[in-house]
Amino acid sequence: MQKSIQQLVDEGKMLPLMEEFYTIQGEGYHKGTAAYFVRIGGCDVGCHWCDVKESWNAEIHPPTDTDVIVENAVKYSDVVVVTGGEPLTWDMTVLTATLKSKGAKTHIETSGAYPLTGDWDWICLSPKKVKLPKEDIYKKADELKCIVYNNNDFAFAEEQASKVSEDCILYLQPEWSKREKMIPLIVDYVMKNPKWKVSLQTHKYLNIP
Numbered sequence: 001m002q003k004s005i006q007q008l009v010d011e012g013k014m015l016p017l018m019e020e021f022y023t024i025q026g027e028g029y030h031k032g033t034a035a036y037f038v039r040i041g042g043c044d045v046g047c048h049w050c051d052v053k054e055s056w057n058a059e060i061h062p063p064t065d066t067d068v069i070v071e072n073a074v075k076y077s078d079v080v081v082v083t084g085g086e087p088l089t090w091d092m093t094v095l096t097a098t099l100k101s102k103g104a105k106t107h108i109e110t111s112g113a114y115p116l117t118g119d120w121d122w123i124c125l126s127p128k129k130v131k132l133p134k135e136d137i138y139k140k141a142d143e144l145k146c147i148v149y150n151n152n153d154f155a156f157a158e159e160q161a162s163k164v165s166e167d168c169i170l171y172l173q174p175e176w177s178k179r180e181k182m183i184p185l186i187v188d189y190v191m192k193n194p195k196w197k198v199s200l201q202t203h204k205y206l207n208i209p
């Protein structure tokens with residue numbers, strides 16, 4: 001990458017944009033709500049079941065002016081969900097400040113594996129065993145969304161839940177390829193442990209992005 005562009009990426013004035021789309025938030029607390037999604041490339045967490053592996057290599061996603069991303073986003077929605085890839089790979093300060101200056105609500109989907117930057121109205125923390133969240137983010141998370149791929153993930157979810165704030169909303173979400181096997185176990189678990197709620201990837205059932 002050209003040095004001057006690298007500099008702008010380092011400052012969060014440009015970001016490797018993979019895709020952006022207006023859709024319905026499919027997961028978690030805001031499911032069912034229209035929102036504009038901004039998917040930033042780059043992630044080295046390496047979840048083997050990740051449903052957007054095309055996002056991992058930042059180099060194939062063009063560095064894009066943050067102002068251009070914001071200008072597009074606010075045409076569609078006043079709720080903007082920043083996801084990836086792992087958005088906290090990058091400095092989110094400029095993106096969120098610009099979104100907020102235009103009156104948009106800023107939501108993030110993150111593993112928390114890198115330091116928290118940016119000014120967020122809603123933080124969805126989805127911790128991963130292979131690269132745990134940084135300590136700071138736990139108490140700031142508005143929702144904790146733990147992915148259930150196998151039986152061990154319930155114990156991991158409890159461990160993660162012990163670190164978030166009291167009013168953080170707790171979700172168990174089946175890993176998509178294991179949904180038939182894990183949904184009955186999640187349903188049973190939530191009935192026995194009602195501090196948890198079920199989250200499904202409803203956009204996949206609706207056949208929307």
Ligand SMILES: C[S@@+](CC[C@H](N)C(=O)[O-])C[C@H]1O[C@@H](n2cnc3c(N)ncnc32)[C@H](O)[C@@H]1O
Nearest residue numbers: 049050051084085086109110111126174175176
């Ligand atoms: C693709 S990730 C991008 C944001 C960030 N890297 C993260 O993991 O939170 C967006 C959300 O999708 C979840 N996710 C990814 N692959 C999934 C799958 N196969 N089944 C269920 N949820 C999945 C992640 O845990 C996360 O909550």
Ligand SMILES: Nc1nc2[nH]cc(C(=O)O)c2c(=O)[nH]1
Nearest residue numbers: 024025026027083109203209
């Ligand atoms: N509709 C829709 N809702 C989502 N919620 C979180 C998503 C993500 O990939 O971060 C996602 C996504 O990709 N599509």
Ligand code: SF4
Nearest residue numbers: 043045046047050085
């Ligand atoms: S942290 Fe998120 S984007 Fe990265 S591999 Fe895991 S699910 Fe995929």
Ligand SMILES: [Mg+2]
Nearest residue numbers: 051052083209
């Ligand atoms: Mg997704």
